[in-house]
Amino acid sequence: MNSRKTKFSILLLLSLFGSIILTAQPAGYYDSASGLTGTALQQAIHDIIKNHTSRTYDNLWTDFQVTDRKANGKVWDMYSDLPSGTPVYEFIFITNQCGNYAKEGDCYNREHSFPKSWFGGEKYPMYSDLFHLYPTDGWVNNKRGNSPFGITSSPTWTSTNGSKVGPSSYTGYSEDIFEPINEYKGDFARSYFYMAVRYYGEDSSWTGSDMVDGSQLKPWALKMLMEWDIADPISTKETDRNNAVYSIQGNRNPFIDNPAYAALIWGTQSGTEDVAKLKERIRLWPNPVKDLVNVELPERFPGQYKVSIADATGRIIYEKSVSGKPVTLDLSNMRDGLYIMIITDDTDVITTKLVIGH
Numbered sequence: 001m002n003s004r005k006t007k008f009s010i011l012l013l014l015s016l017f018g019s020i021i022l023t024a025q026p027a028g029y030y031d032s033a034s035g036l037t038g039t040a041l042q043q044a045i046h047d048i049i050k051n052h053t054s055r056t057y058d059n060l061w062t063d064f065q066v067t068d069r070k071a072n073g074k075v076w077d078m079y080s081d082l083p084s085g086t087p088v089y090e091f092i093f094i095t096n097q098c099g100n101y102a103k104e105g106d107c108y109n110r111e112h113s114f115p116k117s118w119f120g121g122e123k124y125p126m127y128s129d130l131f132h133l134y135p136t137d138g139w140v141n142n143k144r145g146n147s148p149f150g151i152t153s154s155p156t157w158t159s160t161n162g163s164k165v166g167p168s169s170y171t172g173y174s175e176d177i178f179e180p181i182n183e184y185k186g187d188f189a190r191s192y193f194y195m196a197v198r199y200y201g202e203d204s205s206w207t208g209s210d211m212v213d214g215s216q217l218k219p220w221a222l223k224m225l226m227e228w229d230i231a232d233p234i235s236t237k238e239t240d241r242n243n244a245v246y247s248i249q250g251n252r253n254p255f256i257d258n259p260a261y262a263a264l265i266w267g268t269q270s271g272t273e274d275v276a277k278l279k280e281r282i283r284l285w286p287n288p289v290k291d292l293v294n295v296e297l298p299e300r301f302p303g304q305y306k307v308s309i310a311d312a313t314g315r316i317i318y319e320k321s322v323s324g325k326p327v328t329l330d331l332s333n334m335r336d337g338l339y340i341m342i343i344t345d346d347t348d349v350i351t352t353k354l355v356i357g358h
């Protein structure tokens with residue numbers, strides 16, 4: 001993670017953005033999703049962010065000048081930017097729009113990070129939905145084609161900034177993938193989470209791919225993107241872009257506004273395990289809690305981990321770094337109500353419901 005990214009661990013991020021990012025949202029924007037988890041939460045958020053103002057595909061050239069402008073006025077291209085902050089090359093808006101290209105650095109175009117062939121081609125509103133469309137180097141975009149995002153340990157091609165094409169080395173998939181640099185993996189993960197929720201229940205005719213069934217991520221891809229979401233937390237770039245897109249098409253990416261939502265909807269979903277089974281791995285007693293609660297975790301949390309508690313809006317209101325099993329927490333200062341407990345270490349997130357009743 002480089003200096004341009006916010007230097008927070010995932011749960012410090014949750015606690016700070018729970019109180020800071022939320023201030024950028026309209027009052028009550030997510031109220032109807034309060035207290036929900038799993039598919040109920042996914043449906044509620046879908047109902048909040050659906051029916052956005054659909055732009056034409058040509059509008060995107062102008063929109064990018066608002067959503068993807070760097071401080072120096074140049075195009076912010078996640079396929080050519082370097083983590084050091086020094087670009088490989090830079091594009092000028094409008095002047096460097098793609099027509100023809102023969103190499104990297106020739107021009108930028110309109111990249112469907114969620115390829116359009118996966119939802120059936122030039123179909124609105126997906127075709128111009130800014131939350132998955134980005135300005136990117138035309139040559140690198142072409143190298144990616146319609147390949148899923150992924151991780152490769154044996155790339156067959158590497159861009160100047162380090163993006164890779166090659167066979168997947170991530171468990172569960174072995175065909176060719178495109179791997180963006182670490183700096184932007186979380187950005188793309190949250191773009192895909194957005195697509196899964198925005199088009200939830202609207203994707204029956206979508207073609208899909210090796211990475212998705214309709215708009216929903218396949219198990220291997222969901223697990224990988226959950227890891228990317230944790231490893232590359234939300235940056236100022238993303239929060240600024242979220243606000244800019246909201247000003248244009250009238251909806252928001254909830255996974256930028258409320259970082260806890262991914263865990264609350266999907267947990268970690270390792271392999272074919274569902275969220276309910278993952279929740280069963282945390283044992284709380286007593287529950288409901290009066291003052292003290294004991295927390296027993298699965299064996300895969302061998303060392304230090306962090307316990308956070310989110311209220312009904314997804315805002316983190318308690319966090320503590322702990323070690324050992326079980327641990328006892330004093331929650332006597334918390335108000336009565338329904339909460340979500342989130343357990344996190346460097347690579348894993350699991351959740352369960354918590355009831356406090358003094």
